């Protein structure tokens with residue numbers, strides 16, 4: 001293949017909890033003509049350290065990611081949150097005159113969340129899938145507000161034959177995950193998650209989709225505890241035609 | 253509750269109590285979304301709204317870069333128009349100045365317009381202790397004064413109170429009125445409060461107001477209200493005291509107009525608040541009304557220490573309240589849980605600056621960094637970024653809880669060593685996936701109760717980590 005050379009940043013949650021998201025991402029990229037590689041030197045983007053005020057560890061992880069990924073035309077991430085860490089935060093971690101700041105900026109400019117990459121960079125308008133399901137879409141915060149991802153996943157979903165999108169109330173309100181927030185302040189996080197699952201259920205949709213596994217695990221975990229009927233999937237699974245893999249939080 | 257005793261270190265317990273408080277939850281749910289819809293509509297109706305936000309940010313940045321010059325210019329203008337300016341470095345100083353002035357005026361009662369600076373200084377309690385009765389004239393402030401509370405929101409101080417609770421407070425306080433009167437809706441409550449307050453307006457010797465802005469060019473102070481109570485508060489008594497903090501300065505009338513255009517829209521979705529009142533100096537010969545004396549108390553209380561730090565941008569704040577209206581954490585727990593004067597995202601940044609990160613450190617942590625506050629802030633304050641800066645300070649000062657530090661350290665040690673990390677991820681995924689093999693989820697994990705207390709943890713997919721599977725499939 002001679003298409004763009006893409007490095008996949010898997011993200012720590014997808015690596016451990018839901019490899020099918022990464023496989024679906026690879027399929028979407030390859031279907032669009034990309035040459036995909038998975039650099040072996042990758043663990044996490046470092047966001048937990050950065051958001052907890054541990055700048056030294058955040059910088060060390062950032063340097064590791066920058067060195068491992070700067071040789072590719074693009075870096076693609078199946079998470080708006082991790083993509084935003086690389087694309088927006090890495091540069092802020094370093095002093096302006098630190099050579100790593102320039103390297104961080106250069107890598108950041110080539111780093112994309114998957115649905116944004118497909119639509120904005122590759123110009124994909126159709127994914128050629130069929131899925132007779134009704135879905136609702138949760139806009140995860142970092143993707144929405146740091147990267148401006150809103151229309152991209154919806155445009156791709158609109159190309160899935162038979163799929164019906166039912167918007168929920170407050171689709172741009174945080175689900176209560178927030179990385180370490182959900183375990184530091186579980187009481188508040190839980191209330192936010194409950195508001196979210198109520199809004200999802202009110203649409204009557206079969207499933208909730210989103211672009212971030214952290215939010216999805218939070219919403220799915222809350223919904224199963226409440227005995228809600230809807231399912232949860234990462235948006236790329238539907239876009240890649242993978243409805244066979246059990247939904248998040250269900251046994252296969 | 254006395255104001256100066258911050259309960260901020262107990263934020264976690266405060267929040268739990270707030271979540272269990274059915275009345276509070278009803279009030280929060282009842283108001284939720286109102287301000288959001290109105291602001292969104294106001295923004296849509298004004299194409300240059302976002303451009304105005306940029307201008308407002310630039311105006312405030314410019315002021316903060318030359319704060320000393322503008323403060324001097326402002327003071328000179330106030331003096332020229334016959335007023336007095338008093339500089340208060342701390343809340344204690346401000347209290348003493350205000351008490352002194354009230355005594356000079358022979359005050360037994362003081363009318364008060366809405367002012368968060370007076371909350372910051374604990375003026376009400378202090379005056380009361382010294383035999384002077386403070387009378388809040390803003391309806392919301394009046395309600396919470398009757399209830400013995402402090403504001404839970406910077407522009408809607410009684411947003412945490414339900415209508416039946418207001419009715420109960422009025423019946424208890426207004427015993428001179430007919431006990432069989434109908435007080436079942438907000439209009440009736442408003443009418444009653446207006447009647448009661450009108451009488452008090454004429455009794456006070458001093459009126460204290462806040463200031464939304466102070467104009468250096470002219471020496472004006474500007475307040476915006478929807479009830480007109482500010483006008484009566486400042487024009488009827490013989491002495492008018494303005495309480496304001498340093499950063500309220502703007503250079504010119506035109507700058508004030510720019511900020512007014514975004515203030516009302518961001519706060520309540522109004523193009524302008526119903527009343528916008530300018531004052532400078534005492535009544536001049538020939539004026540039909542106005543105070544005989546005009547005093548401005550300018551409070552620092554830690555603000556100048558924020559200049560030239562990562563928290564300087566916080567001083568751009570124009571106190572519109574949009575950040576808390578849009579904050580899911582504020583909307584879940586209400587303002588009192590924050591434990592000091594300023595709640596919500598702006599409080600989460602400002603409180604540690606003013607009372608110390610040792611006291612206020614929980615607030616910047618109690619955020620999911622969803623970013624909605626920054627998205628709506630009319631002066632584009634990067635609130636989540638500054639909360640993150642506080643977390644960094646805490647980490648440097650070793651204030652981060654030990655368990656959290658240890659966990660982070662362990663995780664980072666592995667994350668910086670991909671090969672070790674791979675093994676740990678493989679073991680972790682295998683273990684969790686076995687724990688959840690029947691249902692695909694885990695209902696209880698001893699070391700992750702924060703998560704599993706009220707939600708399940710989806711189990712990892714079977715078959716190993718992605719990195720292992722990818723390696724096996726592609727090489």
Ligand code: SF4
Pocket residue numbers: 518568569570571572573574575576597598625628629630631632633
């Ligand atoms: S921080 Fe911004 S949004 Fe919040 S009150 Fe201040 S000006 Fe308004």
